[in-house]
Amino acid sequence: MVTVFGKRIRFFRPRTIWVRRVVQWFFFLLIVLISINHTLAEGGGGLSFLSSASLHAVCPFGGVETLYTFAASGLLVKKIHDSSLVLAGIVLILSFLFGPVFCGWVCPLGTVQEWVGKFGKKIFKRRYNHFIPTRIDSILHYARYGILAWVLYVTATSGTLIFESYDPYFALFNFWSTEVAWSAIAVLGVTLLLSVFVERPWCKYACPYGAVLGVTNLFRVFSIKRAESTCKADGACSIMCPMNIPVDSVKVVRDHQCISCLECTSEAICPVAKTVVLTSGGVK
Amino acid sequence: MTLTSKPLAVIVLILVFGGILFSSMMGWWATESTKQPVTFSEGEFAGQANPADIRGSYTFGDIANSFDVTPEILAQAFGITEGNPSEFAVKELEVIYLDSGFEIGTASVRLFVAYYTGLPFDTTDQEIYMPQSATDILLAKGNLSPEQVAYLEKYTVTVDASIPAEEPVVDATPAPAVSSSTTSEEFTVKGKTTFGELLSWGVTQEVIEAIIGTSMPDPAMSVKDFASANGLDFESLKPALQSEVDKVKP
Numbered sequence: 001m002v003t004v005f006g007k008r009i010r011f012f013r014p015r016t017i018w019v020r021r022v023v024q025w026f027f028f029l030l031i032v033l034i035s036i037n038h039t040l041a042e043g044g045g046g047l048s049f050l051s052s053a054s055l056h057a058v059c060p061f062g063g064v065e066t067l068y069t070f071a072a073s074g075l076l077v078k079k080i081h082d083s084s085l086v087l088a089g090i091v092l093i094l095s096f097l098f099g100p101v102f103c104g105w106v107c108p109l110g111t112v113q114e115w116v117g118k119f120g121k122k123i124f125k126r127r128y129n130h131f132i133p134t135r136i137d138s139i140l141h142y143a144r145y146g147i148l149a150w151v152l153y154v155t156a157t158s159g160t161l162i163f164e165s166y167d168p169y170f171a172l173f174n175f176w177s178t179e180v181a182w183s184a185i186a187v188l189g190v191t192l193l194l195s196v197f198v199e200r201p202w203c204k205y206a207c208p209y210g211a212v213l214g215v216t217n218l219f220r221v222f223s224i225k226r227a228e229s230t231c232k233a234d235g236a237c238s239i240m241c242p243m244n245i246p247v248d249s250v251k252v253v254r255d256h257q258c259i260s261c262l263e264c265t266s267e268a269i270c271p272v273a274k275t276v277v278l279t280s281g282g283v284k
Numbered sequence: 285m286t287l288t289s290k291p292l293a294v295i296v297l298i299l300v301f302g303g304i305l306f307s308s309m310m311g312w313w314a315t316e317s318t319k320q321p322v323t324f325s326e327g328e329f330a331g332q333a334n335p336a337d338i339r340g341s342y343t344f345g346d347i348a349n350s351f352d353v354t355p356e357i358l359a360q361a362f363g364i365t366e367g368n369p370s371e372f373a374v375k376e377l378e379v380i381y382l383d384s385g386f387e388i389g390t391a392s393v394r395l396f397v398a399y400y401t402g403l404p405f406d407t408t409d410q411e412i413y414m415p416q417s418a419t420d421i422l423l424a425k426g427n428l429s430p431e432q433v434a435y436l437e438k439y440t441v442t443v444d445a446s447i448p449a450e451e452p453v454v455d456a457t458p459a460p461a462v463s464s465s466t467t468s469e470e471f472t473v474k475g476k477t478t479f480g481e482l483l484s485w486g487v488t489q490e491v492i493e494a495i496i497g498t499s500m501p502d503p504a505m506s507v508k509d510f511a512s513a514n515g516l517d518f519e520s521l522k523p524a525l526q527s528e529v530d531k532v533k534p
Contacts, residue, residue, distance in 0.1 A: 076337075078390060083315045087303075089303070090300055105293070279286040280286075
């Protein structure tokens with residue numbers, strides 16, 4: 001409440017998890033700089049204090065893609081390095097503890113979709129992210145498992161990163177390179193365009209890595225839990241959820257789409273303290 | 285235990301960068317290839333480098349460090365006539381042969397190295413194309429099994445090896461292992477003709493050594509350079525070598 005010209009006015013705006021935005025910015029800039037440095041290093045230049053690793057080397061999904069080849073022959077798929085396996089292991093540990101926190105806090109492609117989504121929110125207000133009927137939306141959520149199966153199959157049988165030709169992450173941070181296929185640029189373009197209407201469309205419907213990490217929502221140590229005793233059932237948590245999860249209708253969020261962004265919690269949109277929380281214990 | 289965003293952010297950062305630091309200390313963190321292919325872990329070839337692990341980032345020099353094949357032979361096989369063969373990166377082949385309609389790249393180099401060195405390589409369900417110049421060298425070496433020869437016959441495409449690396453011209457049709465499109469001009473012994481070319485034309489190492497009177501040098505060495513280095517007259521070697529070439533040329 002503030003007093004302006006003698007009148008008491010309440011400026012209300014939903015609280016957000018600002019520290020998440022900082023972490024997202026950090027990883028976005030880090031990947032941009034590494035990618036540019038990689039290009040410079042290939043030309044004989046680059047900054048010595050910054051990693052000049054390729055995008056593949058700093059993407060944990062590469063560790064998933066190469067798993068079959070690694071188990072079968074001890075080799076890594078072409079363009080994948082040991083660092084991908086290490087990162088995949090770290091992200092898996094994070095996900096066992098907190099769910100797909102990588103998607104909500106680290107992945108730069110998710111971050112960019114969120115940024116584009118801000119335009120959509122300004123244009124469409126509350127209709128944003130609610131264009132697709134719930135029933136169809138919930139079915140489409142499983143498409144990413146089909147894509148995951150396809151990616152794993154073609155990678156295992158070909159020994160190469162076929163997915164690279166369709167990967168919007170690779171296109172986004174390497175679009176200036178001749179290595180990027182037009183198909184990947186097209187997928188990126190469609191993803192960014194859809195982001196104006198739907199929050200994180202790639203994450204929701206197509207991301208194969210999100211599909212892998214999403215499974216950890218079923219048994220993660222720290223879960224999003226709602227205390228029914230104090231819940232006002234105003235639905236704010238569900239409206240705020242970027243992944244369209246009906247948080248207000250469950251006690252524990254076990255939805256495979258949850259990205260642990262915490263935007264539904266009492267620290268952000270929920271107006272009641274300690275009602276929607278990230279916890280390893282129980283709530284009343 | 286309940287967590288809020290700030291402790292979660294700290295935990296995420298600590299786990300990510302702590303994990304990277306820990307893996308570095310353990311020697312697990314590698315963002316680029318060591319240029320050392322993994323070795324066969326069992327069987328007859330245990331301990332030897334595995335050609336299947338050759339990466340696009342390897343140079344021909346890197347390959348020569350791990351396998352018994354010189355950068356010059358690799359350059360000759362893949363039509364690289366400019367620059368230092370040792371510094372040529374394998375992944376550049378994909379760019380050079382981009383317009384050929386066939387993927388000639390890292391897999392082709394892996395197959396070539398495997399066949400050249402006699403190391404095992406699984407081609408099951410793989411379509412690995414090979415330029416004619418590479419197939420010629422492999423056939424001349426004479427250590428291929430009938431199955432390997434059949435595979436090469438199926439997946440060889442004709443390539444003019446004399447075209448500079450920047451401007452390859454590739455015939456977009458698979459050709460028999462020994463191309464009938466090769467002209468007689470290419471079977472003429474000249475000053476720049478290398479021993480590798482003589483081998484690829486079908487002249488055996490024994491015949492060459494009988495003519496030059498000593499062990500055959502590096503296949504990448506030209507006959508003229510060899511003659512100069514050993515005090516021999518190239519013009520006297522040339523007719524004898526040409527005679528042998530004429531006997532075996534198609």
